[in-house]
Amino acid sequence: MTSRSYVAGAALSAIGFALLVVAHYLGLFVAPREAMMGDVGRILYVHVPTAWGALLFYLGAFVAAIGSLWSGRRGWDAATTAMVEVGTVMTFLLLVQGSLWARPTWGTYWTWDPRLTTSAVLAAAFGVVLLLRRLIDQPARRATATAVATIVAFVDVPIVYFSVKWWNSLHQPVSSRQTIDSPMMQPLLIAAVAVLLLGIGLSVLRWRVELARLLAEEAAPDLPDAPAPLDLSGASGAPRG
Amino acid sequence: MSSSTPVVQARDLCRRFGRRWAVARVDLDVQPGERLLIIGANGSGKSTLLNMLATLLPITRGSLRLFGRDPVQDRAEVRRRLAIVRHAHGMYEDLSARDNLSVRASLLGRRIDIPRLLEQVRLEDRGDPIRAYSAGMRKRLQLAMLQFEAPDLAMLDEPFSALDPAGCADVEGMIRALPGAVIIVSHQVERAGKLCDRAILMEQGLMRWSGPASQAWEAWRAVQRDDVRTGGGPAGATAAGGAP
Amino acid sequence: MSEVEVPAPLPRPAQPGLGSVLVGVFGGVLAVIRKDLLVEWRARAQVVALLGFAVVVLLLFSFAVGPDSMALARHAGGYLWLALLLSSTLLLARSMQNEVESGALEGLLLVPVPAASIFYGKALANTVLLVLVALVALPVDLAITGAAIVSPGVAVAVVVLGAAGVAAPGTFYAALTARVAGRQLLLPLLLFPLIVPALLGAVKATTLAMTGDPMGQVPSWLTLLLAFDLIYWSLCGLLFEKVVEA
Amino acid sequence: MGQGMIQGGWGYVIAVYGISWGVMLGYAVMLLAQARESALARALPEASAASPASSHKGRAP
Numbered sequence: 001m002t003s004r005s006y007v008a009g010a011a012l013s014a015i016g017f018a019l020l021v022v023a024h025y026l027g028l029f030v031a032p033r034e035a036m037m038g039d040v041g042r043i044l045y046v047h048v049p050t051a052w053g054a055l056l057f058y059l060g061a062f063v064a065a066i067g068s069l070w071s072g073r074r075g076w077d078a079a080t081t082a083m084v085e086v087g088t089v090m091t092f093l094l095l096v097q098g099s100l101w102a103r104p105t106w107g108t109y110w111t112w113d114p115r116l117t118t119s120a121v122l123a124a125a126f127g128v129v130l131l132l133r134r135l136i137d138q139p140a141r142r143a144t145a146t147a148v149a150t151i152v153a154f155v156d157v158p159i160v161y162f163s164v165k166w167w168n169s170l171h172q173p174v175s176s177r178q179t180i181d182s183p184m185m186q187p188l189l190i191a192a193v194a195v196l197l198l199g200i201g202l203s204v205l206r207w208r209v210e211l212a213r214l215l216a217e218e219a220a221p222d223l224p225d226a227p228a229p230l231d232l233s234g235a236s237g238a239p240r241g
Numbered sequence: 242m243s244s245s246t247p248v249v250q251a252r253d254l255c256r257r258f259g260r261r262w263a264v265a266r267v268d269l270d271v272q273p274g275e276r277l278l279i280i281g282a283n284g285s286g287k288s289t290l291l292n293m294l295a296t297l298l299p300i301t302r303g304s305l306r307l308f309g310r311d312p313v314q315d316r317a318e319v320r321r322r323l324a325i326v327r328h329a330h331g332m333y334e335d336l337s338a339r340d341n342l343s344v345r346a347s348l349l350g351r352r353i354d355i356p357r358l359l360e361q362v363r364l365e366d367r368g369d370p371i372r373a374y375s376a377g378m379r380k381r382l383q384l385a386m387l388q389f390e391a392p393d394l395a396m397l398d399e400p401f402s403a404l405d406p407a408g409c410a411d412v413e414g415m416i417r418a419l420p421g422a423v424i425i426v427s428h429q430v431e432r433a434g435k436l437c438d439r440a441i442l443m444e445q446g447l448m449r450w451s452g453p454a455s456q457a458w459e460a461w462r463a464v465q466r467d468d469v470r471t472g473g474g475p476a477g478a479t480a481a482g483g484a485p
Numbered sequence: 486m487s488e489v490e491v492p493a494p495l496p497r498p499a500q501p502g503l504g505s506v507l508v509g510v511f512g513g514v515l516a517v518i519r520k521d522l523l524v525e526w527r528a529r530a531q532v533v534a535l536l537g538f539a540v541v542v543l544l545l546f547s548f549a550v551g552p553d554s555m556a557l558a559r560h561a562g563g564y565l566w567l568a569l570l571l572s573s574t575l576l577l578a579r580s581m582q583n584e585v586e587s588g589a590l591e592g593l594l595l596v597p598v599p600a601a602s603i604f605y606g607k608a609l610a611n612t613v614l615l616v617l618v619a620l621v622a623l624p625v626d627l628a629i630t631g632a633a634i635v636s637p638g639v640a641v642a643v644v645v646l647g648a649a650g651v652a653a654p655g656t657f658y659a660a661l662t663a664r665v666a667g668r669q670l671l672l673p674l675l676l677f678p679l680i681v682p683a684l685l686g687a688v689k690a691t692t693l694a695m696t697g698d699p700m701g702q703v704p705s706w707l708t709l710l711l712a713f714d715l716i717y718w719s720l721c722g723l724l725f726e727k728v729v730e731a
Numbered sequence: 732m733g734q735g736m737i738q739g740g741w742g743y744v745i746a747v748y749g750i751s752w753g754v755m756l757g758y759a760v761m762l763l764a765q766a767r768e769s770a771l772a773r774a775l776p777e778a779s780a781a782s783p784a785s786s787h788k789g790r791a792p
Binding site: 295296297317320321323324325327329330331332333334335336337344345347348349350370 | 586587
């Protein structure tokens with residue numbers, strides 16, 4: 001028995017991967033070299049969509065967390081978890097990609113670039129939500145903890161970004177904005193759509209897995225039968241039978 | 242508020258922990274001023290039931306009204322009128338009896354004659370943190386607070402545990418002096434039964450028996466005999482009860 | 486689900502006006518602060534131990550960096566806030582442990598004090614204690630690193646705003662993890678990434694209070710701290726009821 | 732940062748694309764396997780410990 005969500009999740013992921021192949025082919029072999037970055041600039045076609053995706057899925061998790069807190073339904077709880085996890089996978093990728101981009105560009109794997117720093121903080125903040133989830137075994141309490149920790153972490157995103165940007169701008173000039181030519185725009189947009197579809201597909205699969213887990217854990221056993229009335233007649237005398 | 246509104250109205254009250262029903266199908270009414278005893282073996286759901294009635298544990302299904310109100314919607318109002326004494330005593334270990342009483346009073350927003358209350362429970366000369374108190378002293382202090390709060394519904398989970406005879410007598414007197422409805426969970430069936438009007442017997446989360454408190458001991462014996470005869474369990478009990 | 490015969494609906498109590506609600510919340514906050522500070526006062530040996538911990542951390546930083554007095558002075562602000570942050574997790578965890586230890590939290594929930602009051606009371610008490618730790622740690626920090634405060638007003642503002650910035654999410658997460666296995670580890674893991682902005686602002690402003698502020702950057706850092714505080718004091722107060730009632 | 736275009740650097744590009752694809756594909760395969768497993772567990776309740784859970788299906792958003 002395959003359910004609709006399984007098919008939908010798998011299909012969306014497959015379409016996402018297929019589009020990603022197209023986007024990356026265009027990005028790697030068709031698009032011109034970036035004016036400053038040269039071939040290293042091709043990292044953009046995977047890096048930028050990943051960043052958008054990570055933020056978008058954290059936003060989704062935030063919305064789902066509010067839904068979970070509001071309704072107390074486990075579907076929302078599973079959706080929060082799914083999107084936090086997908087967002088966190090993307091954020092970890094983002095960190096690796098960012099470091100590998102920084103090395104040839106700025107000569108170092110790590111720099112206190114606001115975007116890089118923000119993603120490091122986000123990976124930590126949301127990663128712990130997943131850890132927290134594993135440590136609580138009471139379903140209602142776990143759902144609440146997941147939801148509030150997600151909300152609190154998401155609210156931190158803009159604050160972290162601006163604080164690091166501020167902090168940084170006082171040391172060194174902000175790196176100049178790259179202008180993006182239209183031949184570069186095309187693979188970028190395709191890749192963005194691809195990452196979006198892929199992320200949704202993976203979130204649906206993850207949601208399904210989580211929901212099945214929650215249901216199995218909480219599968220309601222039948223209520224016990226109503227008890228027989230207790231017969232006190234023999235209580236003071238000798239036991240019957 | 243009319244005084245005839247039942248203090249507790251529970252219908253089909255159920256609570257599940259994971260895949261286990263800790264309390265199931267409990268119908269219970271408690272009238273104002275009534276004293277109810279809950280007995281049952283360990284793990285039969287007595288404390289879970291009490292915690293649900295105290296609004297500390299959400300119910301899984303069924304309905305519960307306290308003082309005629311919904312315990313979730315009117316939580317503050319309901320909680321203002323009930324109090325619970327449990328093994329976890331709800332006091333601060335680093336504070337003395339006097340400090341705990343004054344903290345409690347300020348949280349309740351009420352004035353309290355602390356010296357008189359301390360004298361009543363013979364703790365007037367203890368200024369040290371309650372960390373060092375004996376079980377009996379803690380229980381007396383808890384009951385002193387309960388007396389001061391004078392709730393419309395007082396719930397006591399094992400009020401006689403770890404007490405010597407003198408301590409038990411103290412606690413009995415203090416429970417008698419409580420003005421509102423009282424629900425006691427206790428293993429000391431005979432001692433607690435004397436304080437109560439009515440009793441219910443819990444077995445494996447189900448309410449197996451309900452009747453006058455004077456018969457609680459017989460019910461307790463009967464259910465144990467029943468278990469021995471049928472091999473225990475509600476399923477067995479049903480079969481046995483079907484054929485008189 | 487079985488039908489319940491419910492008596493005729495009772496007249497609802499008159500809806501209290503906003504004024505009396507605010508008084509109720511405020512009164513509850515004062516009672517909770519008073520209680521928390523009383524508990525800390527009665528167990529003041531533990532508070533002293535906490536102060537000692539902060540001082541030891543500061544000493545260790547200076548050992549780790551070595552006798553380079555220039556480097557020490559330059560990073561004096563950072564050491565101070567890291568010492569405060571490390572002490573804060575102990576402080577926050579203990580404050581919530583007092584509540585959970587003997588079921589006091591349930592007792593607190595049953596008194597007619599709104600959950601938000603409990604949060605604000607505890608968070609304010611924790612802020613006071615953190616400021617106290619800072620008052621002890623700051624002179625030690627200055628002595629060890631050879632730095633000096635040139636603008637005391639800024640220093641006071643930073644310490645208060647920074648302590649408040651740690652206390653609000655800290656109290657919140659301490660409550661969230663109070664009954665979770667591995668809470669000693671979880672609390673800092675949850676808290677530290679979150680308060681990166683507050684840490685940045687506090688360290689920067691403290692450093693500027695020590696070195697002087699020729700470029701007039703202090704206001705922007707204090708604004709950042711203030712914004713962080715406002716956001717988390719309101720958000721955590723809003724969500725606290727969900728956390729303790731779960 | 733130099734004035735002109737950065738030369739070479741294909742190694743970094745390949746590493747980024749390789750890691751990204753590897754992680755995403757790995758994650759997707761893992762999820763597919765888990766989702767399949769849970770679908771099987773639902774189809775055969777006695778195979779796993781789960782009793783009929785379908786009554787709760789309507790709770791999903």
